Amino acid sequence: MQPAYRTEVLSKTYGEGPAAVHALREVTLEIPRGEVVVLLGPSGSGKSTFLNILGGLDRASAGRAWFGETCLTDLSDRALTQYRRSHVGFVFQFYNLMPSLTARENVELVTEIARDPMDAGEALGLVGLEGRLDHFPAQMSGGEQQRVAIARAVAKRPEVLFCDEPTGALDSTTGRRVLQVLDDVNRELGTTVLIVTHAAATAAMAHRVLHFTDGQLRETITNETRAAPADIEW
C-alpha cells in the first residue's frame, strides 16, 4: 500500500545568515496510511514544523514531501488551500472554534464546503457530544470544546487528522477522553492520525512514534502492542 506521506531531506530554515534557525533538518521518512503516529520531542525540536509542512500550513525551505502521489512542496497557495479543504483536518491546543457559532454550526462550517462530509450531528455523536449540539463555545468546558474541534476536523472524512498538542490545555481525565476520541476516529474511519505532543506517555497509544531533536528525526519506534488511551497516565 502507498504510504500516506513520504518526505525526502525535508528542511525548514527561518531567517538567514548567522541568525538562521534550522527548525527542520533533512528529514526523510514514510508514514503509512491508517496509523496513529505520535511525534515526540522537546520544544524547538522541529515536530510542529514538520506537522505544519505536511498539513499545508507552512512551506519547506528544501527537500520534498508527497501526500500520496501529490508533491506538497510543489503546490501553489491556492492548491494548498484545496488540499486542506479536501484531505486533512486539524486539531489545535487552543481549539480555535468560532465563538459566534454553536457546536453544530462550527462543524457545519466545514461540512458546507466539503465534498463528501458526514452529518454534523453524526460527527458530534462520534465525539460524544450529541447532547450539546446547540451550545456555543462559551457554554462548554475545554474538553468539550476540543471534542467539537475534533468533530469539526473529522466531519469532512479527511484522510489525515493533524493534532498539535490536542491535550495541552486539558487536565488528564479530559485529556484521556480526547485521546480516546482520536483513537476511535482512527479505528472507525481509518483516518491517519498525527499527534504532536510533549507528553511522552501518549506514545503508548501510537502505532508508530517519531522522536525529534534539534530539527532532526532521531528515532522511529513501532509499537508491537498499543495501550488503550484510558490506560495512559501523565
Place this chain on the structure above:
Amino acid sequence: MALTVLHRKLARDLWRIRAQALAIASVVAVGVMVQVMMSGLSDTLTDTRDAYFERHRLAQIFEPVTRAPNAMMEKVSALPGVLAAEGRVSGYGRVEGDGGEPVRAQILSLPGPAGLNGILMKAGRMPVAGRSDEVVLLDSFATARGVALGDHIGVTVEGRHLRLRVVGLARAPEFLFMPAPGEFFPLDGRFAVIWMERKAAAAVLDLEGAFNEALVLTTRARPSEAVLADLDRLLGPYGGGAGFLQDQQTSARFINEELTQLKRSSLFLPPIFLAVAAFLLNVTITRIVQAERREIGLMKAFGHGGTEIGGHYLELAFLIALAGAALGCLLGLMAGRALTGVYMEFYKFPYLVFSLRPGPFASGIAFSLIAAALGAAIALRTVFRLTPAEAMSPPAPPDFTHGRTGILSLMARPLDQPGRMILRQITRQPIRSLGTIAGVSAGLALNMAMLMIYAGFDHTMAVTFGFADRSDAVVAFTRPVSRDVVHEIAHLPGVLSAEPQRSVPVLFRNGLITHRGELTGLPEGATLSRALTPDLDPITPPARGVVLSRGLAERLGLQPGDPISAKVTGGRRRDLTLPVAAISDTLLGAPAYMRLDALTRVIGEPDRITSVAIRTTGKPSAALLHALRERPGVAGVSIKSDTFEAFKKIADEGAGQMRFIFGAIAFVLSFGIVYNAARNAFAERTHELASLRVLGFTRGEVALVLAGEIAVMVAIALPLGTWLGWSLAKLIAIAFSNELYRISVPFDLPSIAVAVLVVIGAMLASILMLRRALDRVNMVAALKARD
C-alpha cells in the same frame, strides 16, 4: 525606569496601530477643523463687520424725508440720546454708459464734519471744494464697468445731463451688498454710487439749503428705538416718519443675516464631528486595552499600580486625540483663512480683522481629550476588575448565546455558517455596531444634506427665473409714469410683450414688528412676473388685499385674513391698512404683491407705474437698449440673463468649494469609521479568520466574512443616513432661510447618489487595505496564540 519602558511600549504600540491611529486622528482632526474653521470664519467676519461699521460711523438711524431745511439738524442733534447727527442729500440718476443698458445711480453728498456714513478711499482723492464736476465713485462699479480715475462719466439727474470727472474710488459699509432699487440681487455693474460735494449734490437734486435724509448715531444711554420715535415725530412734517434702524438698512441687513447663518452652522456642525470622533476613540481604545489584557495582568503581577497602567493607556488615547486636534486646529486655521478670502471678496470688506478666539480651539481639544479619556476609562475598568492571574489566562470565548433564540435565530436560519458569523458578530455588541452604523449614517447625512442644500439653490434659481419671473428685462423709470407707456415700450424693437408694474416703498408693520420693503403692483392676469403657490401655480392678487411672500409673512407673524399696516415712505406718504389675501411661495426676496389698479388707487396715484417688464426675442438687442436710453424717463434696465449668470457664478464658486470640502469631510468620516470597524473586527478575530484558512477557506472567502460584516453595517447605514440626510437638509433649509431668500430642498437623487457613492468608496478602500493585512496573516502563529 518603569516609566521609560512604558513609554517605549507606548511608542511601539502607536507604531503598531499607526494606520488605525491615523484614521482616528483624521476624524478628530476633521471635527476640530470644522469647529475652528467655522467659528473662526464667523468671528472674523463679525469682528470685521463691527470694525468696519464703527470706524466709518455707519448711522444707527436712517430717517429719509422729502425735504427739510438744514436748520432742522440742530434740533435733531439736540434730541436726547443723539451722539452725532448729519443731514445729507440723496437722489437717483442714470449713468449714460458705453452703449449698453441704462444703469441706475445713487447720488449722495459726501460725509459732513460728523463723518457719518463715512467712505473708505481706495484710490484717488476727495473732490476739491468748489469743483462741482468732481466725484467719488463706488469702486466695485468702476471695476465692473471699466471706469478709471480721471475718466468722465455722463449722468442724467432730474432730466439734466451732467459730465462728471471721477477723482476718487471708494468703498462704504453702507454699500457692501447693494442691489439696484427694485432688484433683489446685487450686480456690481448694475448700480453706481456717486458721492459729490454737498453743495453740488444739493444743486443737482434741487435741495439747496435742505437735506432729505437724516443720519444719527445714538448714545448708549437711550435705546435707538426711542430716539427713532422722537426723530419720526420731529421730521414728520417734512415727509419723515418712516425712519429705520441700521439693522433694516439693506446692506447691513443682508450681512447680518449671513453672519447669523454662519454662526448657526458653526454651532451645530462641529459637535456632530466631535461626537463621531469620540465614539471612534472609545471603541478603539477599548479594543486595544482588551487585546492587552495579558500584558496588563503581567504588569499588575510585577507590581505596577492601577494608576500607572491606566495612565499608560490614557497616554495612548491622549496622544492620538491630541495629534488629531492639533492637526485639526492647523487645518481649521488654513481652511478658515481660505474661506475668509472668498467671503471678503463677496462682501467687499476692504480689510479683515482676524479673530482668533481661544474658545473654539480649547473646546475642540478638550472635547477630543475627554472623548479619549472616557473611551480608555470604560475599557480599563473591565480589565482592572480581573486579578492578574485571570487577566493572564486566555479569556473565555465571547458569549453568543443571545443568538440562539428569538428573531436572531430566525434571521440566521437561511444563512450559511459565514453568514451566521457575520450576523452574530454584529448583534453580539449591539451598541458598538449601532455606533458604527450611526457614525456612517452621520457622515452620509452631512454630505447629502449639504449637497441637497446646494441643489436647493439651483432649484431656487430655476423657480425664480423660470416660473416667478419670466421676463427678459425690466425697465425702471425715474418717477411714476402713465400706464400708457407700456404700449410704447411694447412697440420697441424686439419686444414681444410688456407688462406694467408699480413698486411703492413701504414700512410694513404688525404690532411691534416692522419690515422695510416694497409693495409691488402686478396687472390682472400677469404672465411675466407672478406670485406662486407651492405647486408653482400663479396666484392672482385679488381686488383687495395683499399677497405676502412666505418669508415676509413669517417675519411679520401674519396669516391670510389678518390686517397688515403699510406706511408708504416714498412719494405721497400714506398709512394703509390692508388684509392679507394669500401667501405666496417666493424663494428669492420678500415681496408683497397687490393688484396694480388696487395699489395705485389706494396710494392716490391711479394708473401710475414705475417699471415695465418685457419679454424679448433673445437677449435685449442693442437697438432696444438704444431706444430705451433715448427715453429720459428710463432710470435703468435690468437684464435677467445678467442677474442669472451672476447668481449662478456665486452659487457655483462658493458652493463649489463647499461641496468639495464637505465631500472630502464625508469621505474622511466614513473612511475613518468603516476602516476602524473593519480593523477592530480583524484584530479581534485574527485567529478565527486564520482558522477558516486552515479549514480550507480561500483568502477571498475569509475576506468575505470580514467584508460582509462591514458591508452589512454600511448597508443598514445607507437608508438610515439617507433619511437622516433628508431630514437634516430640511432642518438646515429652515435654519438658513431668511427674508432675503428661502431655500426649498428638492429630493435630489444625484445628491443622494454622490453621498452614497462616497460612503461605498470609503468602504471599498477600507476593505482593500484590510485584504492586504489579511493576506499577510501567519496562520500558524495566529492559531498558536491563546486568544
